[in-house]
Structures are given as structure tokens and as C-alpha cells.
Amino acid sequence: MTVSYTHLSHTAGWVGGLTRLLLLWKGSLFKQIWPDFLVFFGLYFIISFIYRFILIEYEDSKVVYELFCVYCKKYCERIPITFLLGFYVTQVVSRWWSQFMSLPWPDTLARYIAVYMPGTDEQSRNYRRTVCRWVCLGNVLALRLVSYKVMVRFPTYEHLVESGLATNKEMIQLKQMDDLVNNRHQITWFPFMWAQNLLRKARKEGLIVNDWFTHVLIKEVDNMANMNGMLICYGWISIPLVYTQVVTLAVYTYFIACLFGRQYLLPTQYRAEGSTYVPVSSFPSASSWTGTKLAGTTNIIGYDDNMADFYVPVFTMLQYLFYMGWLKVAETLLNPWGEDDDDFDTYYLIDRNLQVAYIMSDEAGLSIEPENDPFGYSNAPDLKHTNLSATFLDDERPHMPTDGINLTDEQTNIATGVSSRRDSKMGTSIGTKLNLAGNILSTPVTELSQNVNNIKSKILGNGNAASFNMASHLLNSRDEARRPNLRCLVDIPDVIEEETTVTSVAGLERREQLPEEWWNEGSSPGISRNEQLLFSVTKVADSDNTSLKSIKSAESPSKKLTAGMMTAEENDDGDGDGDDCGDGDVFDAEGW
Secondary structure (H helix, E strand, O other), X not given: OOOOOHHHOOOOXXXXXXXXXXXXXXXXXXXXXXXXXXXXXXXXXXXXHHHXXXXXXXXXXXXXXXXXXXXXXXXHOOOOHHHHHHHHHHHHHHHHHHHHHOOOOOHHXXXXXXXXXXXXXXXXXXXXXXXXHHHHXXXXXXXXHHOHHHHHHOOOHHHHHHHOOOOHHHHHHHHHHHHHOXXXXXXXXXXXXXXXXXXXXXXXXXXXXXXXXXXXXXXXXXXXXXXXXXXHHHHHOXXXXXXXXXXXXXXXXXXXXXXXXXXXXXXXXEEEEOOEEEEEEOOOOOOXXXXXXXXXXXXXXXXXXXXXXXXXXXXXXXXXXXXXXHHHHHHHHHOOOOOOOOOOOHHHHHHHHHHHHHHHHHOOOOOOXXXXXXXXXXXXXXXXXXXOHHHHOOOXXXXXXXXXXXXXXXXXXXXXXXXXXXXXXXXXXXXXXXXXXXXXXXXXXXXXXXXXXXXXXXXXXXXXXXXXXXXXXXXXXXXXXXXXXXXXXXXXXXXXXXXXXXXXXXXXXXXXXXXXXXXXXXXXXXXXXXXXXXXXXXXXXXXXXXXXXXXXXXOOOEEEEEOOOEEEEOOOOOOOOOOOOOXXXXXXXXXX
């Protein structure tokens, strides 16, 4: 069962904080590693005893042992145990949490089915309970494949029948399906198919009022089946074995080396006399370090002369707790479906899911009459506090980053006379081009007076009274009540020359040359061919315009508003659709 300790750490204000958790035993670090800890340091002290009381009498053997211990201490640090353990435990913890999030919960399905298949009659109630039981049965079948505890609780299909999760008929169907697949594939999806078929049957019998409710219920059953599939995948595909072996080998190899490398040694002290080393005294004692340590002496094995003999390796014990505890975390979380203290509570989950699903489904159809609002006419009610909760009123309003900003009246005044810091020539050039693009896009058809002198002023739209915007005209025309619907007949010519623009002056067509720099590829923004094709509207002869022919051939006459662009039909039925065409939109031409 998962060990919960958050109730002991609801505040960090106490002295020691989380140190109180060190006194817990169930699921604790000490419970996990105490057997390994006793074995390791039992061997450590046995080796130390042999060295101190046996090898000390044999100088040659003692020197060989000491050289081996120095060798182990020097090279055991080459093992990247921190990197290997850290990355491995991160992957295991992530996988452990993902498995928990893959657990299917029938709560949503039970709530939906209580709303979408209501009714207190026996048939509706039996359908709801059967669907909930079948999805719980499918979940148990999946948990049997991944959890040892669930398998020993329901080892056979007969045990599922005895527990009430399945009937004899359903058990026979499950066994037949196992025989059909030769027991090679999991069949946890089978009860979910039963549930989906039952929902479809309920729809045909009218217990579910529409197809959308049926779709929602079937989709929720399918989601639970998919989550069961994820659980089975986690049980099937593990973290690669080679990685687990590498981490385990690294940790145990490191501490085997520490059995010798972390020993406190007592090397004989030597003094150089000529070309030889002459033994002078034994290793200085920690109790009388200044009296036993001789000047000018050294050991010949490379041991640190400043390392006193303290008998008990305190920091090696701490290192063992940290590294071996880290590995035990990975061992515990690698398979959260087992019998460890922090494994998932599968028994509780099975019982809880079935009971809660039945309770929710049975609540369907029970009427709940609304009562008067306890807050009356209050728009912003305040909830009451107890005397103790009132002492924690420090979160009435969240503090935002800009709450502490205080500006003076001078700083909040609107700035005037602020000009751009950019070069005036550059600003003028860019602004001109942007205005050019904006006017071309916003003024698809423009009729200008004959007094306009240059092409550039025509396209830029200088605000003269003679300017006419067709899009604005069409939008305004819709606001007038009972106005005849407008049909826009836009004739797109087959070939449009990009170096010219078309203007209409007094109803006549005239093509004029645009400045060459306006159409250079390097200029910005310019007009694309598609934009020019979209917004170019020309007057065409009636004989060439099939749309005009079709309108003129109608029984009722048509009145042209603008030559080549729009006609108003008097025979429109006034419904705003322009008969078989649009209602005056610019794209309601025939063929669009």
C-alpha cells in the first residue's frame, strides 16, 4: 500500500522540517536497505579485523594488502555511479508515474451513463449496471496480466465468477476466445466490446435519446479499453535489460571496491637512508598523533599519511545510504504492481471502481429538487471561517508583478509632439509603399474624376470627393431597407499586363503606364498578380459578357448601376439571396 506522509509535512515552519519523516519505518530508506547494509559493513569489519590482528604480524603480506587497498581507492572513483544512477532513476520515476496515470477510472463513464441513459425502470438500471460491471471486468483482466497481487486474488476465470465480476455464460465466452487465439494474445478488450454492443442495443430500444449520447458513451468505453492496453504495454515492454544491468553492476562493483579502498590502514613508516628505505616506526596513533608521528618519515605504499585511523567509516556509511538507497528507489518503482510498501493499491482500486461505478449508475433518474439559494441576493458571497482557519488569512488576493508600481501624475500624462526617431527619408519611403499597398487592397474599383493629374495620386487615394470605393458602397447599400439586391458582374480578363492599370473616366476605359520602379521585384510591398487579377474590373462589351446576356434575356428589365460592374434586378424576390445568385457580395458573380 502506498505510504502517504503529506499530512506530516503540511507546513515547513517547524524546526527540522522533513527530518520528522526519518522516524517513519514503513516504506522508509532504512527498511529498504538494512539487509544490504548489514551484509556490506559486516564484511567490511571482518576484513578490518583480519588486517589488524593477523596481517599486521606479516610485513610482506601486509604491504601487498595495503597496496591493493590503495589501488581500489584510487580507481573506484573512476566509476560514473552518480551519472548512471541519476539518469536511470529519472527514467524509472517517470515510467512509474505514467503507469499510474494510465489506470482506467470508470467514474466518467458512470456519470455519463447516469445522465444519458436515465430511468428507474428495471431494464435501464440493469443496462447501466451491466456496462459498469463489464468495464470493471476488463480492467481486472488487464491487471491480472501485470500485477502479481491481482493474479493471486483471481487466478482463474472461476474466481471471477465467484466474486461476481462475471457470470458463467461470460466465463464460457472468455474461455472460447482464449481457445480461438490459442492463449497467445490478451483478450482484455472482449468485455469492452460487450459494453459497446449493449449501448448500441440501448439506443435501438430508445433508452438513449439520440445518437450523440450513444457516441459519447461508446467513446468513453473505448478510452478505458485503450488505457488497459497501455497498462499491458508497460508490463510487456520494460526499460532495456542492459541498462538495468549496467546500473546494478556499477553500484555493486563500486561498493565491493569500497570494501578495500575505504579501509583504514596502518602502514609502516620508513625513512630514506642513502638509496634504501629503513623502517622507523608504526603508523601514528590517532589518540596521540603528535607524539607518535615522526618527522621526515613516510610510507612506501602511497597511502595518505594524514589519514588517521578512526575504525568506523562514517562517511562511507552515509555514501552507502545515499547510493544504495537511490538504487532501491529504482528497484521499488520499476514494477509498481508488486508487494512493496509503495506499490499501487490494486485491491483497493478494484473494489473502489466497482462500488463507485454502481453507486453513480444507480443515482440516475433520482430527482433532486433545487432549494432556495443560501446566499439570497448576494452577488459576491463570503464563506465563513473557523477560528483556526481565520489565522491563515494571508492569501486573500494574489500579488501580481505590477501591483507595486506607483506612477506620478507627470509620468501618467499623455505625451505630445513625439516624433519617430528613424530617418525621415526612410520613414517616408516605407510609409509611401505601405500606403500604396493598403489603398490597392482596400480599393478594388476606383472611379476618379478627370482632374486627377498623375497615376500615383489616383492609386494612393488622396481623399478627393471623386473617389469611390465599391466595397464600401456595397456594404452601405445593405443597410437601406427594401433596396433592390445588387448583382456584381465581375469580368476577369484572360491576360492582365502588370505594367498597366485600368481606370474609368466618364465611363471610358483608359490604360496608363505606371512608373517603372513601382513594379520592380525589389520594391516593397507591390501588388501580386493574384491581387491584381482579383481586383481588376473592366468594362466589357455586352456581346462578350455572357452574364449580361443572360440578364438582358430575362423577362424583367435590368437597370445598370455602374457600367460593367453591377446591375439591379427588379424581379428579385426580396429575400436577400438575389435569386440564383448572391445578395450583392463582390464575389456573387456567375462562375464564382
